Amino acid sequence: MADAALSISCGKHGSRVAAVVCCHHLANAGRPAGFVENSEDPSDLQAWCDTCEQVYLAQGGKTEEFRKFNNMTIVCDLCYIALKSHHSLR
């Protein structure tokens, strides 16, 4: 898995800790897509949307098809938190 100390340069926030979301979180900026966090380690920020979760469950894991659908995107931790508050349905 990714190193917890991995950092990225965010266009908005500068040098930050890296986090992972699915492509739908970025594409569906106007409408909440769900926000399923899938890491037990709170310092390891990873999430995908409800549709990705359905594909994940249907596929029974991180298959090639799932990875293509998910198309994970690296964002910074602050962007992750902003996406989380936008997309959380609960």
Ligand SMILES: [Zn+2]
């Ligand atoms: Zn998704």
Ligand SMILES: [Zn+2]
């Ligand atoms: Zn950012």
